Amino acid sequence: MIRRASPDTDQISRSLLQKAVRRGDVKVTEMVINYIIKINDFDWLRKRLAVVTFEECWPYGLKISYEKDEETVLNHYLNIAKTSKNKNAAGLGSLAYAFSKGELTVLNGHLEDSAIKIVGEAIKRPNDFWQWIYKQKLNEIQKTLVFNADKGFRKAGWPWDRAFTLAAAYLAMKDEIPPISFSETNRNIDFPFWVGIDKHTKEGKVAIRTAAKKIGFNSNKALWLAFYFESAKCNAIDHSPWWEREIAWRMKKLELSMDIAKMTWERMKPIIVELLGKEAQKLKERMLSTIEPKSQVKIKQRRMF
Numbered sequence: 001m002i003r004r005a006s007p008d009t010d011q012i013s014r015s016l017l018q019k020a021v022r023r024g025d026v027k028v029t030e031m032v033i034n035y036i037i038k039i040n041d042f043d044w045l046r047k048r049l050a051v052v053t054f055e056e057c058w059p060y061g062l063k064i065s066y067e068k069d070e071e072t073v074l075n076h077y078l079n080i081a082k083t084s085k086n087k088n089a090a091g092l093g094s095l096a097y098a099f100s101k102g103e104l105t106v107l108n109g110h111l112e113d114s115a116i117k118i119v120g121e122a123i124k125r126p127n128d129f130w131q132w133i134y135k136q137k138l139n140e141i142q143k144t145l146v147f148n149a150d151k152g153f154r155k156a157g158w159p160w161d162r163a164f165t166l167a168a169a170y171l172a173m174k175d176e177i178p179p180i181s182f183s184e185t186n187r188n189i190d191f192p193f194w195v196g197i198d199k200h201t202k203e204g205k206v207a208i209r210t211a212a213k214k215i216g217f218n219s220n221k222a223l224w225l226a227f228y229f230e231s232a233k234c235n236a237i238d239h240s241p242w243w244e245r246e247i248a249w250r251m252k253k254l255e256l257s258m259d260i261a262k263m264t265w266e267r268m269k270p271i272i273v274e275l276l277g278k279e280a281q282k283l284k285e286r287m288l289s290t291i292e293p294k295s296q297v298k299i300k301q302r303r304m305f
Contacts, residue, residue, distance in 0.1 A: 010039060012203070012283060016196025017045075018052055021081045024183055024235025028191045029081045033074050034290035046073050050152030051161040056080055056234075058089035058168040059180045061145045066155065084183040084236040089171060091242030093163035095249065096120040100163075106249055115170060122166045123159060129166060136173050145172040167242075183236035193287070194273055194280035198231045199223045203279055211271035217264055221254050226272070229265040 013035055020028040036045050046066060053064045057080055064076060095106045096119035107113045122129035130150055138146060149169040156162045171177075197204040205223065212222035228247060237243070251261055273280075 010036075010041070011201045012196055012279075013039075013286070014041075014044065014048070015198055015200050015204075016193065016283065016287070017048075017077075018056075019195045019198070019231060019233075020191065021052055021077060022056060022085065022232065022234045023191070024081050024083075025191050026078055026081050028287065029077055030074065031287040031290050033077055035287055037070060038290060042070065042073075047155040047157075049073060049076055050155040051164065052077070052080060054149060054152055054164040054168040055087075055090045055093075055161070057083045057086050057180065058164070058171065059086055059145075059178050061148045061152070061168055061172070062141065062177065063180070064148050064152070066151060081235075082182050084181040084238050085234040085240075086178060086238045087234075087240040087243035089164050089168035089242075091240060091244070091246035092116065092119060092171065093165075093167035094160065094246045095242070096167060097123060097160045097163040098249075100124055100159075105253065115174070119163065119167050119170050122170070123163055126153065126162070126166065130169075133169055133173055138173060141177060142172050145169070145177060178238065181238055192273075192280075193284045194276040195230055195233075196283060197276050197279055199226055203276065207272045207275040208268070210275060211268040214271055215264070215267050217268070221256070222264075222268060224250060224254060225261055225265045225268070229262060230269070 013032055017029065017032040017036065020032055033045065036042070046068060049064065049066065053060050053076075060080055060083060063079070065072060067073070092115060095116050099106050099116050099120035100123040106116055118129075130153075133146055146169045149165040149172070153162050153165040153169075156165060197207070199205050199208055204226075208222050208226050209219040212219040228250065251258055254261070256264070
């Protein structure tokens, strides 16, 4: 059963968290986590950790744990922020999800199509998939990631979020799990807070559609451009061929070349920034309030590994 967000939920702060992790901004990531805990949304924070792990850097699935402990959860998020992202499970999972909904254009006739078909079928029959994958010959490292992906699957709510965990388990079973690499992180207070107000929020969707209308561009296509060229922006990305394939497929689906798509986004971006200026400033102030001595959530940090 899909868990739907409550209308009382602060969707913008939730959205901002993943943008900060993707961009490797440790300071903003910590501020958002402190704020989410402050507004009593820790249960979501803990469950969302599974999605963020397998969507942003699936090899970190070897390290992930799901304790009901603020310190542990905080440090996992900070560690993922510090990684060079590996988006292979996100790419494969997204293609498989589209395939599971009847989108045959994700196939290109190559051998790799079998992965899309298997994960796509797993989305429809997850219990059969997990039974099947546990019967495969797995080494201890593979078993660890598959087990953690299985636990993450049960914590994710939306079908496309669950698809990332299924894809990660499949990738772990098929090939050697790549090492977790780290990148230089950002600690700049000039973080673009407006990116947290994206197409998954009411305010962000309105701003994107308004900007598209102003330049005479299709608003539904604009929502996808906002995701790929801004919301999904990362501090660094390891070789992720499934992610590259997913972007290429999406652009073809949108009937846009990569160059035209980028140029179109650059025309819309300043309009969106202006439209969201006041809301972004309010968001920044809410996050900054967490570092005031009296309101700061006290969590002592430690290294996870």
